[in-house]
Amino acid sequence: MAAAAEHARRQGKNFFVLWFDAHPDFNTPETSPSGNTHGYPAALACGIGHPALLRVGAFTPLLRPDRLVQFGIRDIDEGERANLRRSGIEFHEMPAVRERGLAALVAHTISRIQAAGGGHVHVSFDIDALDPSVAPGVGTPVPDGLTLDEAVDALRLLGQSGLVQSLDIVEYAATQDHGNRTAHVVEHLLAGLMAGREGQTALVA
Numbered sequence: 001m002a003a004a005a006e007h008a009r010r011q012g013k014n015f016f017v018l019w020f021d022a023h024p025d026f027n028t029p030e031t032s033p034s035g036n037t038h039g040y041p042a043a044l045a046c047g048i049g050h051p052a053l054l055r056v057g058a059f060t061p062l063l064r065p066d067r068l069v070q071f072g073i074r075d076i077d078e079g080e081r082a083n084l085r086r087s088g089i090e091f092h093e094m095p096a097v098r099e100r101g102l103a104a105l106v107a108h109t110i111s112r113i114q115a116a117g118g119g120h121v122h123v124s125f126d127i128d129a130l131d132p133s134v135a136p137g138v139g140t141p142v143p144d145g146l147t148l149d150e151a152v153d154a155l156r157l158l159g160q161s162g163l164v165q166s167l168d169i170v171e172y173a174a175t176q177d178h179g180n181r182t183a184h185v186v187e188h189l190l191a192g193l194m195a196g197r198e199g200q201t202a203l204v205a
Contacts, residue, residue: 001017001041001045001057001062001063001122001124001168002045002056002057002058002062003058003166004120004122004165004166005045005057005058005059005062005063005122006057006058006059007120007165007166008119008120008165009058009059011120013118013119013120014067014116014117014118014119014120015062015063015064015067015119015120015122016067016068016069016113016119016120016121016122016163017045017063017067017068017069017121017122017123017124018069018070018071018106018109018121018122018123018124018158019042019068019069019070019071019124019126020070020071020072020123020124020125020126020129020146020151020154021070021071021072021073021124021125021126021128021129022072022073022074022075022126022128022129022140022141022142022145023039023073023075023076023126023128023140023142024042024070024073024076024080024084024089024091025038025039025040025041025042025043026039026042026043026048026080026083026084026087026089027039027040027043027077027079027080027083028040028043028048028049028050028079028083029049029050030079031077031078031079031080031082031083032077032079032080033077037053039077039080040053042068042070042089043083043087044056044060045061045062045063045068046061046062046063046064046065046068046087046089047060047061047062048061048083048087065087065088065089066088066090068089068090069089069090069091069092069109070089070090070091070092071091071092071097071102071105071106071129071146071154072092072094072097072102072129072145072146073091073092073093073094074093074094074142074144074145075140075142076093092105094144094145097146101150102146102150102151102153102154103150103153103154103157106154106157106158107157110157110158110161110163113161113163114161114163118163119163120163120165120166121158121161121163121164121165122164122165122166122167122168123155123158123164123166123167123168123193124167124168124170125151125155125167125168125169125170125189126138126170126171127169127170127171127172127182127185127186128140128141128142128145128171129145129146129151130145130146130147130148130151130185131143131144131145131146131147132145134146134147134148134185135148135181135182135185136176136177136178136181136182137172137173137174137176137177137178137181137182137183138171138172138173138176138182139171139173139176140171141176148185148188151189151192152188152189152191152192153192154192155189155192155193155196156192156193156195156196157196158193158196159192159193159194159195159196159197159198160196160197161196162197164193164197167193169186169189169190172186
């Protein structure tokens with residue numbers, strides 16, 4: 001994310017992050033029950049956290065909070081929720097995803113970014129956003145997650161938008177996988193995004 005933010009700045013583009021995850025990763029040392037730094041990244045990207053960690057990356061903040069949108073959230077610590085609300089982050093928990101549909105939420109976000117003049121969109125996809133029955137090979141599984149079909153459809157929409165300039169797919173835990181099932185899921189996620197990009201290119205051509 002730091003590299004993508006630096007690239008966007010050099011290109012003079014607005015920087016947006018779409019974050020698919022079971023966890024918002026918006027804790028600080030003061031709010032984290034565990035103290036695990038893997039619960040800090042989104043907050044740090046927005047310039048919130050310990051000064052030593054804020055120095056990681058090209059600059060701080062990497063990202064304006066109003067340009068971060070999270071999907072599939074379902075495991076939030078109490079203090080973390082307060083951090084999110086205080087910062088004005090748009091985060092969609094699973095009840096909202098089930099009510100409105102992931103594709104509809106992503107399409108609305110795409111429209112909002114386009115209305116703001118577009119920019120560099122970075123997609124961060126934590127595999128534990130998916131339900132553990134779909135993707136068991138993760139370190140911190142949480143039940144009642146996204147289905148593979150809805151995740152692939154969302155990434156296809158993002159590919160079609162032409163806005164996505166960078167992507168990370170994270171938290172694959174090979175030792176927790178069953179017969180490479182999760183590894184194949186990652187292939188489907190990438191294929192969804194690339195299929196959308198190919199369709200977008202064809203439309204332009």
